[in-house]
Amino acid sequence: MSTSRAARLKPVIEMAEKAERDAARQLGAVQTQLLQAEGKLGDLQRYCADYQNQMVAQGQQGVSGQWLMNYQRFLSQLDTAIAQQQRNVDWHRGNADKVRTTWQERYARLEGLRKLVERYLYEARMAEDRREQRQLDELAARLTARKNEST
Template sequence: MAMSRAARLAPVVEMAESTERKAAQRLGHFQGQVSLAEAKLAELERFRNDYQQQWISNGSRGVSGQWLLNYQRFLNQLETAVGQQKQSLAWHQNNLNNARATWQQAYARVEGLRKLVQRYILEARQLEDKREQRLLDELSQRLPRHENF
């Protein structure tokens, strides 16, 4: 009886494993998205720092008013891009956190089901062992006893 319970759970375990695999794939996807967003942010910040270094080197030699206006305008655009990329990174990190939580729940469900199936299999083995022992005991009682005097 316990073995049939384990067998009946097999499709449930397979579905749970499939759900867990999909959640793991989704988690991997979002980890990749976070990595890309972090790299893009680092690139924008590096570009902004390089651009600011231009101000330091060119500013010490003197610049025209037009150059300064263009510099400030472009620096503002860079700051906006950095801010937007930070928001994008936060959004991707939030998706990653949600995907991680979903995967952890799916993983815990699979592990719980596997343990339950193992318990059912163990119970079935124990019942079978007891049944075999009863049969052996009955057979040994039926056999004629030879007493040596």
């Protein structure tokens, strides 16, 4: 009886496995997007630091007011780009957290179903063992009864 219960769960487990695989695949894609966004942010931050170092070097040689205004304008644009990319990274991080939670839920559901099937199979084995033991006990009792009748 328990074996049939386990067999009836097979399509459910297959669907749960597919859902878990899909969630894992989506998590991988989202994590890749997050890494790319973090890479772009790092590139922008390094570029900004390099640009500031160049300004310091140029400033030691003397600069015009126009050059300084252009520098400040460009630095402001870089700061805006960095802030925008930071928001992008934060969004990707939040999205990755949501997708990870979904994957964890699907994985936990799958594992729960697998444990249920294992329990059903264990119960079926135990019931079969008890049935076999009863048959052996009955056979032994009949043999003992026959032996006693013969003597």
